[in-house]
Amino acid sequence: MTDTTAARPLPCGTWPSPITAADVASQYRQVSFPVTIDGEVWWQETLPGELGRTTVVHLGAAGKPRQVLSAPWNARTRVHEYGGRSYLPVRAARRGGGQSWAIVFANFADQRLYLADEPGADGAGTTPRPLTPAPLAEPGTTEFRFADFALSPDKAEVWCVQERHEAGKVTRAIVAVPLDGSAAEDAGAIRELTSGADFYAFPTPAPDGRRVAWVCWNHPRMPWDGTELRVARVDELPGRGGLVKGGVSESVLAPVWHDDTSLYLISDWPGWWNLYTLNLAGGPAEAVYPAEEEFAAPLWRLGQPTYAVLADGQLAVLHGSGGLRLGLLDPATGELTDLDIPYRIFAPGLSADGMSVVLVAGGPSTPMSVIRVDMTTGKAKKLYSPAGRLPASGYLPKPRKLEFEGRFGQEVHAWVYPPANPEATAGEGELPPYVVWAHGGPASQSDRGLDLEKAYFTSRGIGVIDVNYGGSAGYGRVYRERLRHQWGVVDVEDVIAAAQALVSSGDADGARLVIRGGSAGGWTALAAVTAHAADSPFRAATSYYGITDPRGFAATTHDFESTYTDGLIGPLPGLAATYAERSPAQHVTPKTCPILQLHGQDDIIVPPAQAHTMAAQLTHQGIPHALLEFAGESHGFRRTETIIRALEAELSLYAQTLNFPHPDTPLLRLHTTPPEIPEPVPPHAATATPEPPPAPPSTKRPASPPVAPRQAISEEQPSRA
Numbered sequence: 045m046t047d048t049t050a051a052r053p054l055p056c057g058t059w060p061s062p063i064t065a066a067d068v069a070s071q072y073r074q075v076s077f078p079v080t081i082d083g084e085v086w087w088q089e090t091l092p093g094e095l096g097r098t099t100v101v102h103l104g105a106a107g108k109p110r111q112v113l114s115a116p117w118n119a120r121t122r123v124h125e126y127g128g129r130s131y132l133p134v135r136a137a138r139r140g141g142g143q144s145w146a147i148v149f150a151n152f153a154d155q156r157l158y159l160a161d162e163p164g165a166d167g168a169g170t171t172p173r174p175l176t177p178a179p180l181a182e183p184g185t186t187e188f189r190f191a192d193f194a195l196s197p198d199k200a201e202v203w204c205v206q207e208r209h210e211a212g213k214v215t216r217a218i219v220a221v222p223l224d225g226s227a228a229e230d231a232g233a234i235r236e237l238t239s240g241a242d243f244y245a246f247p248t249p250a251p252d253g254r255r256v257a258w259v260c261w262n263h264p265r266m267p268w269d270g271t272e273l274r275v276a277r278v279d280e281l282p283g284r285g286g287l288v289k290g291g292v293s294e295s296v297l298a299p300v301w302h303d304d305t306s307l308y309l310i311s312d313w314p315g316w317w318n319l320y321t322l323n324l325a326g327g328p329a330e331a332v333y334p335a336e337e338e339f340a341a342p343l344w345r346l347g348q349p350t351y352a353v354l355a356d357g358q359l360a361v362l363h364g365s366g367g368l369r370l371g372l373l374d375p376a377t378g379e380l381t382d383l384d385i386p387y388r389i390f391a392p393g394l395s396a397d398g399m400s401v402v403l404v405a406g407g408p409s410t411p412m413s414v415i416r417v418d419m420t421t422g423k424a425k426k427l428y429s430p431a432g433r434l435p436a437s438g439y440l441p442k443p444r445k446l447e448f449e450g451r452f453g454q455e456v457h458a459w460v461y462p463p464a465n466p467e468a469t470a471g472e473g474e475l476p477p478y479v480v481w482a483h484g485g486p487a488s489q490s491d492r493g494l495d496l497e498k499a500y501f502t503s504r505g506i507g508v509i510d511v512n513y514g515g516s517a518g519y520g521r522v523y524r525e526r527l528r529h530q531w532g533v534v535d536v537e538d539v540i541a542a543a544q545a546l547v548s549s550g551d552a553d554g555a556r557l558v559i560r561g562g563s564a565g566g567w568t569a570l571a572a573v574t575a576h577a578a579d580s581p582f583r584a585a586t587s588y589y590g591i592t593d594p595r596g597f598a599a600t601t602h603d604f605e606s607t608y609t610d611g612l613i614g615p616l617p618g619l620a621a622t623y624a625e626r627s628p629a630q631h632v633t634p635k636t637c638p639i640l641q642l643h644g645q646d647d648i649i650v651p652p653a654q655a656h657t658m659a660a661q662l663t664h665q666g667i668p669h670a671l672l673e674f675a676g677e678s679h680g681f682r683r684t685e686t687i688i689r690a691l692e693a694e695l696s697l698y699a700q701t702l703n704f705p706h707p708d709t710p711l712l713r714l715h716t717t718p719p720e721i722p723e724p725v726p727p728h729a730a731t732a733t734p735e736p737p738p739a740p741p742s743t744k745r746p747a748s749p750p751v752a753p754r755q756a757i758s759e760e761q762p763s764r765a
Contacts, residue, residue, distance in 0.1 A: 051465070051468050052469070055474070055704055056477055056506060056556075059465045059505040060468065062439060065500065065687065065688040068497050069684040070431075071495075075089050075414050075428065076391065076393065077129040077348070078403060085427060086102050088119060089430060099117070100160075102145070103428065112147055112163065113172075117151060118151060125679065126649075127191065129192070132148045134195060135199070136161060136223075144162055154179055159173045176188060176234065177231045188207070188209075190204050190206055192346040192347050197249050197252075197278070201221060217239035218238045218244050236282045237281045245343060250301050251303065251304055256276055256285075259297060266487065269292075271295050272290040273296045273299055288307075288322060297309070297340050306325075308322075309322055319332040319333055332373065333380050339363045340392075341517060342485070344487075350362040350363075352396035353396060358375070360372060362392065362394060366519060367491045370385070383422045388406075389408075399420045402415070402417075403417070408440075408443055409494055412431075414426070440502075441461035444460050444462075445458075445459060445460075448542065456538045460509050461498050463506060463507050464502050465505065474553070475552055476506065478509055478552040479698070480558070481508055482511060482539050482560070483562070485515070485563070485564050486564040487516070487524060488516065488517055489518040509543070509546060513527075528612070530612075531567075531612035532568075532613070536568055537576075539569075543582070560586035561590060563590060566590015567591040571628050573628075583702060584637050584701035586697060587640070589647055589650050590650065590655075593657050594612075594627060595620065600653065629657045632658070636662070638667065640669065640693060642690045642693070643655040643671065645674060645675050645676070647679045648678065649678075655671055669716075674686045700712070
C-alpha cells in the first residue's frame with residue numbers, strides 16, 4: 045500500500061501528478077527483436093519523436109550503442125501489416141578490404157530490402173544499397189514486402205517470407221534474395237523456394253544446409269488455430285515439402301534444428317504450447333517438458349522465437365501461465381530451472397550466443413530493456429534501456445493479480461492497478477473511479493509490466509483493471525477458444541464482470557466506471573456500452589482504432605485477418621444476423637453513454653470508415669461524442685504528438701463524465717450534432733471525413749435509420765508537448 049502519512053485527502057481524479065502525457069509518449073520509445081552473434085548485439089528501436097521511425101541499433105563487443113540507420117531510413121516491414129523483425133545482421137565486404145558487419149533491412153517507405161554497412165569511426169555510413177526491385181509508380185502495380193529473415197547455408201542469400209500484392213490479390217512465398225544486389229534491377233534473380241499456402245513463417249535451414257523447415261497455414265485459420273510444419277530437401281526446391289507435424293486444429297510454431305535430421309518445435313496439440321523433439325527418420329514427436337504452460341505466444345508478428353539452443357545443447361526458454369519467465373531446460377533430463385534475476389516480465393523473442401542469451405525484459409517498476417543473461421551463472425546485465433527519467437516509485441501503481449468468476453462460473457484473469465500517489469489519498473467515504481482496459485488481439489495478453497500510461501491515471505486517483513478476458517493468450521487453448529463464435533459476448537461479459545468484482549470487493553465506486561480498449565479491445569469497449577447496454581455499468585467509453593461494424597471489418601480489412609471473424613463470430617453470409625446483433629454501430633440508442641473514438645487516417649487493419657459509421661450513429665441519436673483522427677498514423681499510434689493528444693482527450697472525457705474538476709489539459713469538446721461550419725485543424729487533431737456508408741441491414745430487424753450528415757470533431761488548439 046502507498047504510504048499516506050504525508051498525503052492529504054483530495055477528490056479522486058484531481059490528485060497532483062508529475063506524470064504528463066509527454067512522459068507517457070516517451071515510453072513509446074520501445075526496443076524489440078534483439079539478435080546476438082559473436083558478442084555483438086542488435087535490436088530495433090521505435091522513435092516516437094521522429095514520427096514513429098524505427099531504427100536498428102548495434103552494440104559492439106566493446107563500445108556504446110549507436111544507430112545503424114539514420115533518418116529517413118525506417119526499418120519496418122508491412123508483411124501481414126503487423127510486421128515483425130525487419131532486419132538481419134550479415135557479414136559484408138568492408139570498404140578498403142576485409143569484412144565487417146552490415147544489416148539487411150526492409151525499408152518502410154518502399155518495402156524494398158536494402159543492405160546497410162555499419163557506420164565507420166566517424167559515425168558515417170554508406171547509403172544503403174537496394175537488394176530488391178523498386179515498386180512501380182503506376183497505381184495497381186505489383187508490390188513486394190519481405191520479413192522473417194534467415195541467412196542461407198552458403199551465406200550468399202537471405203531466405204525470407206515474401207508477400208506479393210498485385211491487382212487486389214495477396215500471395216505469399218518463401219524466397220531467396222541474393223546479397224550481391226543482382227535482384228535490385230532484375231526481379232527474376234529472386235528464387236522461389238516454396239509457395240501455394242496462404243501464409244508462411246520461420247524459414248529455417250538445417251545446419252548442414254541440405255534441408256529447410258518452415259511453418260505455413262491457410263485461410264480461414266489464424267496461426268494459433270492450426271498450422272503445418274513442413275520440411276524439404278534443398279535440392280528438391282521449389283516445392284511444397286513434406287508435412288511432418290500440425291494440421292487444422294494444431295498450432296505448430298518455431299522449428300529449430302537439433303541436428304541435421306531432427307527438430308525442436310512447439311505444438312499445442314494437448315492444449316498448451318509445449319516443446320517437442322521430432323526425428324525425421326520416423327516416430328512421433330516427443331514432449332521435452334509437458335506442462336500446463338505456454339512456451340510460445342500468438343504469432344502476431346514474425347520473427348519472435350521464444351527459445352534457443354545453447355552451446356552445450358541445453359535450451360533457454362520463455363514459458364509460463366499468464367506471463368512468460370526465463371528458464372534453462374535440459375532436454376536430456378527434462379529438468380527445467382527458472383533463473384532468479386531482477387526481471388519479471390519478458391517480451392517474446394530471444395537470441396542465443398554460446399551460453400548467453402539476449403532478450404527484452406522489465407518489471408512492474410523496471411522499464412523494458414535489452415539485457416544479456418549468462419545461462420551458466422544466472423547473472424543478468426542490462427545492456428540498454430530507452431527509458432528516460434522515471435517518476436518516484438510512490439507514483440507507480442502496485443499491480444495485483446485478480447482471478448474472479450465470470451458469467452456461468454468461468455474463471456477470468458486480470459491485473460488490478462489501484463490509485464497510487466504519495467501526496468494524495470481519497471477523502472473519507474470516497475471510493476475511486478476505475479477504468480477497465482480491454483487489450484487488443486483478441487488473441488493477445490496483458491501483463492503487469494511498467495506502464496506509464498496506466499500510471500498517468502492511477503497517479504491522479506483513477507484505478508485501472510486490465511482484463512485478460514476469455515480468448516486471451518497465456519492460459520492454454522481452452523481459454524483462447526472460449527471466444528470461438530462468442531466474440532462480442534464472452535469478452536464483454538468478462539470485462540463487465542471485472543468491473544462488478546471491484547465494486548463488490550469495495551475497491552471501486554460503482555457509479556464511476558469507464559472502459560477503454562484498442563483495436564479488438566475497442567470493439568469490446570464499444571460493445572459493452574451498446575449491444576450490452578442493459579448490463580453495462582460504464583459511464584463512458586474510449587475506443588482506440590476499434591472495430592464498430594464486424595461485417596464491414598470482414599469486408600475491408602487486410603488479408604491476414606480477412607477471415608478472422610469466421611472463427612470469432614461465424615462465416616458470412618450465413619450469420620449476417622449474428623454480426624448485426626453484436627455490432628456496436630447498430631446498437632446506439634438515446635441511452636448510450638458518451639464515447640471517444642481515436643483513429644489513424646492511414647489505418648488499413650481497421651479502416652477509418654469503422655469510426656465514421658459509429659460517429660454517424662452517435663450523432664443521429666444525439667449522444668455526446670468525439671472522433672479524433674490523426675494524419676500519418678495507422679493501426680497503433682507511433683508519434684509523440686498523437687500519443688499526447690489522445691491521452692489528454694481521454695482524461696478530459698473522464699473528467700466530464702465522472703464529474704471531477706477538469707485537469708489542466710485541452711478540453712475535449714463533446715458534440716451531439718455536427719458543427720455548422722468546419723473549423724481548421726492541425727494535422728494531428730481531428731480532420732473532416734466523408735459521409736460514412738450505411739450500416740449493413742439486419743435480417744432480424746429493419747436497417748438502422750438514416751443518419752444526419754456529420755463532420756469530424758475539430759479542436760480549437762493542438763496538444764501541448
